[in-house]
Amino acid sequence: MAILYQHEIEEQLRFIGKKANCPFISWSGEMDDVDPVYFFALGQACSFRERFYWSDRANGTVYVGLGCTYSIETEEKEQRFRIVETKWKKWMEQLAFDHHGTAATPILFGGFSFDPFKPRTEKWRAFPHAKMVVPTVLLSLKNGKATLTVTVPSMRYEESMEKIGLLLRLLSQEQKQPTASLPTLVKYEEAQKDEWIHAVEKTIRNIREGKFDKVVLAREARLSFADVIDPVVVLQQLREQQPFSYLFAFEQDGQCFIGASPEQLVKKEGDACYSICLAGSIRRGKTLQEDKQLGQWLMRDEKNLREHQFVVQMIKEAMGSVCKRVQIPASPQLLKLQHIQHLYTPVIGEKCHAASVLSIVEQMHPTPALGGTPREKAIKEIRETEPLDRGWYAAPIGWMDAEGNGEFAVAIRSGLFQGKEAFIFAGCGVVGDSDPMSEYEETKVKLTPMLSALGVERNE
Numbered sequence: 380m381a382i383l384y385q386h387e388i389e390e391q392l393r394f395i396g397k398k399a400n401c402p403f404i405s406w407s408g409e410m411d412d413v414d415p416v417y418f419f420a421l422g423q424a425c426s427f428r429e430r431f432y433w434s435d436r437a438n439g440t441v442y443v444g445l446g447c448t449y450s451i452e453t454e455e456k457e458q459r460f461r462i463v464e465t466k467w468k469k470w471m472e473q474l475a476f477d478h479h480g481t482a483a484t485p486i487l488f489g490g491f492s493f494d495p496f497k498p499r500t501e502k503w504r505a506f507p508h509a510k511m512v513v514p515t516v517l518l519s520l521k522n523g524k525a526t527l528t529v530t531v532p533s534m535r536y537e538e539s540m541e542k543i544g545l546l547l548r549l550l551s552q553e554q555k556q557p558t559a560s561l562p563t564l565v566k567y568e569e570a571q572k573d574e575w576i577h578a579v580e581k582t583i584r585n586i587r588e589g590k591f592d593k594v595v596l597a598r599e600a601r602l603s604f605a606d607v608i609d610p611v612v613v614l615q616q617l618r619e620q621q622p623f624s625y626l627f628a629f630e631q632d633g634q635c636f637i638g639a640s641p642e643q644l645v646k647k648e649g650d651a652c653y654s655i656c657l658a659g660s661i662r663r664g665k666t667l668q669e670d671k672q673l674g675q676w677l678m679r680d681e682k683n684l685r686e687h688q689f690v691v692q693m694i695k696e697a698m699g700s701v702c703k704r705v706q707i708p709a710s711p712q713l714l715k716l717q718h719i720q721h722l723y724t725p726v727i728g729e730k731c732h733a734a735s736v737l738s739i740v741e742q743m744h745p746t747p748a749l750g751g752t753p754r755e756k757a758i759k760e761i762r763e764t765e766p767l768d769r770g771w772y773a774a775p776i777g778w779m780d781a782e783g784n785g786e787f788a789v790a791i792r793s794g795l796f797q798g799k800e801a802f803i804f805a806g807c808g809v810v811g812d813s814d815p816m817s818e819y820e821e822t823k824v825k826l827t828p829m830l831s832a833l834g835v836e837r838n839e
């Protein structure tokens with residue numbers, strides 16, 4: 380199969396540029412199969428300051444982006460989804476591309492903050508309320524095919540081409556799995572544990588007084604390591620340990636937001652649209668029998684079923700508002716992941732008339748799985764009560780293509796990595812009959828996937 384050469388791509392780009400006279404040009408071509416995490420790792424060797432990773436639950440679509448040719452950022456609070464959508468459409472008009480017989484087109488990849496009205500703290504300074512980017516180099520793996528897409532400004536692409544040339548040379552050599560090892564933990568700290576438990580108690584009282592029905596409260600753990608944490612190692616571990624999750628990474632200037640989330644927010648594919656309701660949790664059992672018993676308990680537990688039902692109700696309505704027909708099973712199933720089991724209800728929307736996946740994201744975020752019910756009151760409670768700046772945690776992360784199709788996951792089971800420091804996050808749905816200590820335990824289980832990816836075991 381095709382080995383790609385720098386001079387050929389350059390020639391093609393020049394040809395596209397001459398023909399179309401557009402500010403941006405893009406070329407796609409088939410390439411040899413490559414391990415996407417290895418590709419991500421090469422990004423650093425080639426001095427790309429931004430790296431992006433996305434793989435869906437079925438591993439059906441994998442995108443790895445290196446470098447940033449165009450970035451849409453906004454600190455606007457109310458209109459952020461629309462602003463991104465409008466700018467993306469405008470930008471597409473300035474782009475000439477030749478996809479060379481492949482199905483690939485440039486995509487926009489990125490994410491959003493959970494709550495633009497919550498004051499931002501220092502650690503999230505590099506993550507605006509919305510940031511979506513067009514990577515300079517994009518690897519797409521779909522239906523067993525690997526495609527490379529190069530997108531550059533037509534007037535100055537020499538600097539990018541140098542990096543791309545190096546990347547192509549490294550790709551043509553034998554693939555060596557990156558050998559970076561797991562970092563050594565020097566400090567583990569659960570931020571404001573007592574304050575968090577008090578917040579849960581207060582929220583339970585407020586729910587019992589009828590102020591709202593459900594509020595999701597989250598907390599963070601801070602970890603310090605002896606060495607700088609390499610996102611490549613974390614991705615490798617997550618890929619092995621969480622095979623049924625979305626895998627994502629958004630890295631810029633050495634700051635990396637990474638996670639393995641089981642929760643789809645929405646996928647739009649033409650006029651079909653998909654979502655899932657995920658809420659209600661219990662740990663995995665230590666034996667097969669215990670695991671089965673815990674699962675059966677979860678399927679019948681009224682508190683968890685109620686937590687779940689709020690999500691079903693809202694997603695059903697949101698999908699109903701953009702689709703002609705919504706298919707949704709009457710009762711939840713069990714979703715068993717490596718460390719946790721959840722109540723799970725898949726949702727399918729037919730004849731979707733939304734303009735783009737982003738306009739559905741706008742309708743859906745935050746669902747009661749991450750925010751609460753009623754939505755506005757719950758968000759206000761989180762803003763005022765939760766001792767945490769969520770940043771991009773629990774918010775939409777994903778991609779969109781030229782036609783407005785795309786997929787977003789909810790960025791849970793995630794962490795922010797800055798040099799030798801990591802912040803990892805977990806939350807839980809608080810309802811009237813929640814017990815604060817059980818909720819605390821539940822968040823502990825939800826921290827496990829990231830801890831385990833970092834090689835940290837905590838048995839207390």
Ligand SMILES: C=C(O[C@@H]1C=C(C(=O)O)C=C[C@H]1O)C(=O)O
Binds near residue numbers: 806807
């Ligand atoms: C908020 C998180 O998870 C969410 C809360 C759940 C619950 O409370 O049962 C279950 C799945 C997620 O929708 C998290 O993992 O941080």
Ligand SMILES: [Mg+2]
Binds near residue numbers: 658807821
């Ligand atoms: Mg729960």
